[in-house]
Amino acid sequence: MAEQKPVLYDYWRSSASYRVRIALNLAGIDYTPVVINLLDGSHRAAPHLERNPQGFVPALEIDGQMLTQSLAIIEYLIETRGLPLLPDDLPGRARVRALAHAIAMDIHPVCNLSVVAHVMEITGGGAEARSDWMQHFISQGLTAFEAMLTKEKSGKFCHGDTPGLADVCLMPQIYNAERWGIDLSAMPRIRAVREACDQLTAFVRAHPDNNNF
Amino acid sequence: MAEQKPVLYDYWRSSASYRVRIALNLAGIDYTPVVINLLDGSHRAAPHLERNPQGFVPALEIDGQMLTQSLAIIEYLIETRGLPLLPDDLPGRARVRALAHAIAMDIHPVCNLSVVAHVMEITGGGAEARSDWMQHFISQGLTAFEAMLTKEKSGKFCHGDTPGLADVCLMPQIYNAERWGIDLSAMPRIRAVREACDQLTAFVRAHPDNNNF
Known part of the structure; x- marks a missing residue:
């Protein structure tokens, strides 16, 4: 079959x-x-x-x-x-999941389209309210993520020299950050990971611009 | 040692x-x-x-x-x-994680204290704005969760007859729901799971009221 x-x-x-x-x-x-x-x-x-x-x-x-x-x-x-998106060692797995969840739980849901639509509705603030909201929560979240990355020695990617679950969460968040004009210049580790991911076909093929049918 | x-x-x-x-x-x-x-x-x-x-x-x-x-x-x-908070079978593990994440990613972060403080700040709406926000997102999220629970046959708990990762996420969310006056009467599966968890010492000992030192 x-x-x-x-x-x-x-x-x-x-x-x-x-x-x-x-x-x-x-x-x-x-x-x-x-x-x-x-x-x-x-x-x-x-x-x-x-x-x-x-x-x-x-x-x-x-x-x-x-x-x-x-x-x-x-x-x-x-x-x-x-x-192999999680390392074999158990503390490493916990670290990678914590990094992934710091984005997937603490940044992304708060900036979900339906949440921000509700913010626009209750504030009556239109596009400016949306943009302020995005900048507030994405900046704050990525600043904490950068601190998590620098706290422990890492490789080319968020954890080690092969891409993992944290990178899979980070790259879409960077796409969103840039869409809303977040300044990543004070986040050298995040920018380095992004450069490493940008070299990989799997990440490039998944980019929104390549999936806007 | x-x-x-x-x-x-x-x-x-x-x-x-x-x-x-x-x-x-x-x-x-x-x-x-x-x-x-x-x-x-x-x-x-x-x-x-x-x-x-x-x-x-x-x-x-x-x-x-x-x-x-x-x-x-x-x-x-x-x-x-x-x-044993995840079942052994792979589809079951995916289901339990999806249920857990439907709460931990889609309800809880949006109702985080710091997010709601920001809502109060930008709306100037005080305690009423906070309460409206909580009711909107918790009701909507738990209604979807109830639908997820009823979509597949379950046991006494969210998945099967032993407590799992989904129950561990659900019970704190129910505590919050009640704190903000959410009506659970149209959510019979959620209420049944809650009754099952309330029978277990591990859940009772973890309750906020038993940890307010």
Whole structure:
């Protein structure tokens, strides 16, 4: 029986989707992207809520199941495909997960499109309120992340000399930071990691600009 | 050499600390709590930033290292102590992580004390703005979580008949939901899980009211 090609329910600008695209590319998994347009509300329509009651992207149909939550999906790829995004040593695994979660839990959700739309609604502040919000929380979060990176010796990437779960979370956050005009000049470790990731086809192919169908 | 007792840098009302307290109790690990008072700014003072550059609780000193990020800490306890908070089957593990992350990523960070303080500042709306914010995001998030729970057959707990990572995230979120007056009456699965967790000493001992030193 031929194995069914995984289907990624995707949106080019979603950070969470971008993470999963990087991981699928690093795992060498060929997938079919299906665009869920967050701008026209497709994510809140019945067919997508059937896939994911949260109404978020990404969702990944793989091995006969529908998986949701970007980091749960990536942990599944690590466990089923031997994708080496976590080091072998246990303290290293804890460090990489902490770095990944410092972005995926403490920056990204606060700057989610629906959260910021709510901020605009309650402040009546329009695009300026949105931009101020983004700058406040992304700057603060990435400054703490830079401090976490410099606290321990690292390699070319966030942890060691091969890309890992933390890098997979960092690169989409950098894309967002630049979109909202965050100054990364005081963050040399983050910039060095970004340069290392930019050398890798798996990261480049996953970039929003290369997935805006 | 006697093993050093783990030290938990803790705050009674922090949901993330509450999760780690539950996990430590379930693992039967005796620990020393050290209070980091979030109300007097102790978390942003130099000694705590040295432990955790993010300035958050919890931080857990264990096995000669300082670990941060609640779910990274709990994954470490799962990997080093055989704490059975994830099922053995791979699709089950993905489901439990997705449920846990639906709370830990999509509800909790948006309702973090510092985020809501910022909302109060930019809206000038005081306590009412805070309460509206909490109700909006917690209600919406738990409604989606209830739908995720009912989508697949479950046992007494979020997944199966033993407590897992999803329950460890859910119970602190329920504590917060009640604090902000969220109505759980339309969420029967969540209420059933809560009743099951309330029977377990590990959960009861971790409750904020039992950790307000």
